[in-house]
Amino acid sequence: MDRSWKGDEQMTTYAATANPGFAPYAMEEIRRRIPGTKVSGLAPGETFTFTNGDVEPEALLKDLRKQEPVFLRHLFPIERELDVSADPGETSKALRDYAATLGERVRGAKVAIQVRKEQHSPFPFGSAEGRDEVAGVVRELGGEPVAREADWIVSIYATKKKLFMGCSKPRDNLSDWPGGAPRFRKDEGMISRAAFKLLEAEKAFGLPLDRFSHALDLGAAPGGWTSVLLERGLKVTAVDPAEMDPSLEMHPRLRHIRRNAAEMSFPPGSFDLLVCDMSWDPHHTCNIVNELADALSAGASGIITLKLMYRKPFQSIQELTKEYGRRFDILQVKQLFHNREEVTMWVKRK
Numbered sequence: 270m271d272r273s274w275k276g277d278e279q280m281t282t283y284a285a286t287a288n289p290g291f292a293p294y295a296m297e298e299i300r301r302r303i304p305g306t307k308v309s310g311l312a313p314g315e316t317f318t319f320t321n322g323d324v325e326p327e328a329l330l331k332d333l334r335k336q337e338p339v340f341l342r343h344l345f346p347i348e349r350e351l352d353v354s355a356d357p358g359e360t361s362k363a364l365r366d367y368a369a370t371l372g373e374r375v376r377g378a379k380v381a382i383q384v385r386k387e388q389h390s391p392f393p394f395g396s397a398e399g400r401d402e403v404a405g406v407v408r409e410l411g412g413e414p415v416a417r418e419a420d421w422i423v424s425i426y427a428t429k430k431k432l433f434m435g436c437s438k439p440r441d442n443l444s445d446w447p448g449g450a451p452r453f454r455k456d457e458g459m460i461s462r463a464a465f466k467l468l469e470a471e472k473a474f475g476l477p478l479d480r481f482s483h484a485l486d487l488g489a490a491p492g493g494w495t496s497v498l499l500e501r502g503l504k505v506t507a508v509d510p511a512e513m514d515p516s517l518e519m520h521p522r523l524r525h526i527r528r529n530a531a532e533m534s535f536p537p538g539s540f541d542l543l544v545c546d547m548s549w550d551p552h553h554t555c556n557i558v559n560e561l562a563d564a565l566s567a568g569a570s571g572i573i574t575l576k577l578m579y580r581k582p583f584q585s586i587q588e589l590t591k592e593y594g595r596r597f598d599i600l601q602v603k604q605l606f607h608n609r610e611e612v613t614m615w616v617k618r619k
């Protein structure tokens with residue numbers, strides 16, 4: 270972080286979210302990145318707060334956007350913090366009072382209102398009800414409540430003890446989904462839930478898959494990722510000893526090779542996209558992918574899940590980044606919402 274901040278401005282505290290069980294790693298990332306930050310847990314393993322420490326908030330957000338932490342999924346600045354109440358009248362007043370402070374910011378703007386609560390929070394509203402409380406005030410102020418593509422996001426987050434409220438630009442939250450949890454329609458990933466990982470990677474990395482023409486899918490069965498690629502119009506060579514979903518087997522743009530990926534070779538430059546979601550030791554997977562790198566055209570993209578098998582995520586990621594770095598430039602490593610004990614890496618063939 271380059272800019273040191275010792276101004277008169279008030280300290281900013283952010284509410285942050287990671288995947289269940291991974292908040293300790295997100296907290297560690299924040300501690301390493303932000304000198305002087307104070308980090309404090311909220312919902313165990315999942316949410317926490319941190320302060321801007323010695324860094325000017327604008328510079329901090331710019332830096333987080335530029336080089337996204339792996340495990341921090343979502344954040345928003347806390348503008349108001351209250352004790353959470355179980356009383357609907359009191360909570361309604363708290364939400365409306367906060368919304369009334371949004372003033373000029375929301376006039377003529379599209380405003381998404383995202384309401385979340387921790388399990389067992391006494392917060393008396395569901396997300397839709399909470400949203401309606403705030404939406405009425407936003408309309409009175411001349412703003413337009415929307416679900417997506419907003420200019421501003423009003424975030425409401427209730428824990429067992431506290432109610433946090435804030436308003437920010439979508440890009441400053443790292444994700445414009447509530448808590449960084451994107452929802453896809455079920456029919457977008459019918460064959461396997463794994464398909465959601467690729468759909469999410471496409472959005473998170475800003476990498477429209479329809480710009481590629483021929484993909485190599487390693488560890489493809491039962492075919493969730495393959496089906497997404499076929500839907501985007503790509504030719505797909507799928508390698509997996511296991512069976513693909515019967516609905517895919519006859520697809521004219523799919524070639525399924527029922528073999529171990531370690532035994533495969535292809536003519537140089539055969540593919541402009543590699544995707545790999547192989548359920549195997551991540552170092553073995555890396556060897557296989559590196560061996561197949563010549564089958565990709567120079568500059569081809571790769572989307573690879575890295576299984577965090579040994580519960581030492583930072584060490585695994587560091588080692589794997591180095592190993593993949595022999596054949597690939599590493600563009601981003603991110604734990605997506607749909608990743609469980611793994612992270613997703615976006616690479617480009619050198």
Ligand SMILES: C[S@@+](CC[C@H](N)C(=O)[O-])C[C@H]1O[C@@H](n2cnc3c(N)ncnc32)[C@H](O)[C@@H]1O
Nearest residue numbers: 463488490491492493494509529530546547548
């Ligand atoms: C998590 S599943 C992949 C799911 C897939 N991405 C989807 O969307 O349906 C992992 C797959 O990796 C395959 N696999 C594991 N080791 C492999 C290897 N050495 N070569 C090819 N496939 C492998 C398994 O057979 C399994 O089908």
